Amino acid sequence: IRARVFVSRRIPPKALQMLQAGCDVNCWDSDEPPSRKGYLDSVRGIDALFCLLTDKIDAELLDAAGPGLKVVSTMSVGHDHIDLQECKARKITVGYTPGILTSATAELTVALLLATSRRLKEGMRAVVNGEWGTWKPTWLCGSGLDGSTVGIVGLGRIGIAVAQCLKPFGVAQFLYSGRSEKPEAESIKAKFVPFDDLLQTSDFVIACCALTQDTAGLFNKDAFSKMKKSAIFVNSSRGGVVNQEDLLHALTSGEIAGAGLDVTSPEPLPTDNPLLKLDNCVVLPHIGSATYSTREAMAVLAAENLLAGVRGEPMPCQLD
Ligand code: GLV
Ligand code: GLV
Structure with missing residues (x-):
């Protein structure tokens, strides 16, 4: 039967x-x-x-x-x-x-990182709204990847692929944290460090970890307070790894510079969510694997x- x-x-x-x-x-x-x-x-x-x-x-x-x-x-x-x-x-x-969605998800993670760090959301809106005016020396500046330190939380298949995609941009150093050291980290010369060290040292902090009991709410007030004021936070894993109230506070108080989120909690994120009003927060509708x-x-x-x-x-x- x-x-x-x-x-x-x-x-x-x-x-x-x-x-x-x-x-x-x-x-x-x-x-x-x-x-x-x-x-x-x-x-x-x-x-x-x-x-x-x-x-x-x-x-x-x-x-x-x-x-x-x-x-x-x-x-x-x-x-x-x-x-x-x-x-x-x-x-x-x-x-x-x-496995099969690793490269598509890594690619989207890079797109989200760049959209956030180079302020594409603000730039596109400015063009449409007639705020372009003229070429201004200090307008819409963001942080570049060249010479930067990138921290990857959860160096699984996707984390490794993200690092491999970012390497040609001139990243100076990759750090990673997680449950255990990964032999694959050798291919990108990534250094295994405690979570707090990663937060303190990274210019870009990328969450590539699975949502588990250990990672639920991992990116909370305490974590954001340890990041650089210039840090860009990117999440393409699961919304549940972030405490969104704490992220909102970190973004509005200038504790970090920006956040790019492909995942939120809940999904869909209600259209009146305050994160959507922020210039320094780019939110995508969970499209990491969408090729x-x-x-x-x-x-x-x-x-x-x-x-x-x-x-x-x-x-x-x-x-x-
Ligand atoms: C998911 O595929 C991961 O291990 O990063
Ligand atoms: C996408 O988020 C997936 O888990 O495949």
Whole structure:
């Protein structure tokens, strides 16, 4: 018998066709998520779930699905939205999509860093609003990367790729912090330092860490107060690693120079959020992996993970 699969959103057609070839697929055919109730109803009796990073996969949802659910496959590298312990307790295998989105996410992180440090948001607005006036020697100056110190918090695949992208800009030194020293750091000659040292020394502080118990709210009042007044903070990991109240204070009080965020909490960020009014804060709508080819590759890998799981085979990318 064919496995029953729920796909929680419209996904690239190639991945959907792969799933349909082997399974009975119920696809929520919209870019908008189902309501929580709609989600709980849709998972009832399924064997496998194809989900996104915005879907909360917790005990309640797993209970609603029932004991037949054996596979959860997320189209994301991040998996903080999935309760892995609950999955493990139910012997549900979980797949994710590391690796293939690394370069797209690193590229977006660099774009966000440059947009923030070189004040592109203010510049673009000035052109449109007729504030350009004339070429002014001191207008819209920002910090350059040449000769700078870049600190990367969480030197995983994406952190390394960000450093490799930034190196040609003339970065003088890379620092990183995290749970452990990484042999891969050698390729960019990055130095492993305590978190506080990284904050104090870096001109650019980039969060590339996963959201875990250890990193939740890591960038708080204390952390921002240790950064240079000229520091640019960039986050392309998860909004939850930042205390946004504290970031707002750091940006408005001049404790740091600017922040570029591809991720926030909540997402979407309400349009009346004060961060959006600030000249020195650039906010993007979680588009790190959003290239055509990357999104298709993520969906295909998530489909491959799901199909392997359904067959009882090891997934190409399985979490454990
Ligand atoms: C994007 O944030 C992902 O986790 O894939
Ligand atoms: C995510 O892919 C990471 O390890 O940085």
